[in-house]
Amino acid sequence: MLGYFIWQQNTTPPASASFQLQYEGPIVITKGGTYTGNWESKDAEVSAVEIKTSEPVIILNSNIRGAGRLIRSQGYAADIQVYNTYxxxxxxxxxxxxxxxRNFLVVDVFRNIVVEHCYIENAAGINLGVSYEGNGSPQETVKIRYNKVRNIDGRVHDGWAIVNFVGLNFRNPIRHAEIAWNQVINEPDESVVEDNINIYNTRGLPDSPIRIHNNYIQGAFPLPSSESNYTGGGILSDSPGTDSTQATAHLEIYRNQLVGLGGYCIGIAGGNNIKVYNNRMVVAARHSNDSLYTFWTSGVWAKDYYQTKSTYANTMHHNTIAVVGKTGTWRNDIVDDSIIAANLFSNTVLADQVTKSMEKKEFEHWENKLRQNKIKIGPLASMKQKH
Known part of the structure; x- marks a missing residue:
């Protein structure tokens, strides 16, 4: 596993930079190893990088663009690590x-997935589905950390698909999984995302929950942003699993910042043993031109949405919430009936008038947190495998 790096200053190019490079055509990887290159596919039916091996594959210091999937693996119990890649x-x-x-990475059967210090723009995110086949060790898990994202975009030819920044939907419980220190900013009418992070019938373990922490997520909108119907939002535990062996379970969602989101900030639509704490949620429900959102907005909510009786033992506590309802005249910090599906306590609802200025201060708070923790996000000027 690629575990240690040498790096210099953080750098993120403008969107146009991807078009100044010389790209090769799609690549099919059939053997393990470390790969660096600039690959593209102008055909939605052909992945820019197709991985057809169960041997460990590292993609490092690369540029990838596509009209469809950027990196894809299907049916190989994959071990894929992606670092410092645009x-x-x-x-x-x-x-x-x-x-x-246009998923940055889509994998169905896997042992180990790592995506760190990458930059994603005008694309869908990371989707892991079907089955985790790892051994439960820290070397065979899911780590999605230190990435910078601009405009998760589910548009396809003549329509759009439901996409996330991270979507987990796989069988078999996993240990040591972590989604952390990512910055995701979606702009109205430039993006179309459902839940920014969706955990769907996916399970951690009591002694090793799936940890979703210290992410900054700004923006979740329908397309066009003037639409009134929208079902997306921030971070969702989603679970139509029919019994406790299938339902989403053992998540910890903490120290995230959810800003300017349509839909909701953090929700439990199903699942058990989920802890939501120490998060910050600020939504003024206004666009930059001061016009009101036309779609639903809320802070936290919990409900046995699918009525499977597998939603229990959930807590939401010590969160800071300032969320305006979509009409701009009422607050919707905590959805009223959430107490039925979660134990809510010690949450702070800010009494201040919620403004766009408060949302901007949240980003300043995020940047200060990165500095204080000496965290660099996005690609780095130099990243090399340490032998």
Whole structure:
């Protein structure tokens, strides 16, 4: 596993930088090893990088862009690690049989997935589905950390698909999984994202919950942003699993910042043994031109949405919440019936008038937190494997 790096200053290029590079065509990787390159696919049906091996594959210091999937693996119990790599969505092309959103990484069967210090723009995010086949060690898990994202975009040719920054939907419980220190900023009418982070019938373990912490997530909107119907939002535990062996379970969601989101900030639509604490949520429910959001907004909510009786033992506490309802005339910090599906206590609802200025201060708070913790996000000027 690629575990140690030497790096210099943080750097993120403008969007146009991806078009100044010389790109090669798609690549198919059939052997393990470390790969560096600039790859693209202008066809939604062809992944820019297709990985067809269960041997460990490291993608390092690369640039990838695509009209469909950027990096994909299907059916290989994959071990894929992606570091210091830029990923861009380009104009989608027609698809066959089913939609092919421009995921930065999509994998169905895997042992180990690491995505760190990457930059994603105008693309869908990371989707892990079907089955975790790892051994439960720290070397075979999921780590999605230190990434910088601009505009998660589910648009496909002649429509759009439901996409997330991170979507987990796989069988078998996992240890040591972590989604942390990511910055995700979505702009109205430039993005279309459902839940920024969705955990769907996916389980940690009592002694090793899935940890979602210290992420900054700003913006979640329908397309166009003037639409009134929108079901997306921030971080969601989603679980139509019919019994306790299938339902989402053992998550810890803490110290995240949720800013300017449509839909909701943090929700439990199903699942058990979920802890939501020490998060900050600030939503003025206004666009930059001061016009009101036309879609639902809320802070935290919990509900046995699927009525499977697998939603229990959940807590939401010590969160700081300042969320305006969509009409701009009322607050919707904690959805009223949430006490039924979660134990809510010691949450702080700010009495201040919620403004766009408060949202901007949250970003300043985020930058200060990065400095205080000496965390660098996004690609780094130099990153090398330490032998």
């Amino acid at each position: 990923g861009y969505g380009i104009t989608p092309t027609p698809w066959k049989e089913y939609k092919k959103p």
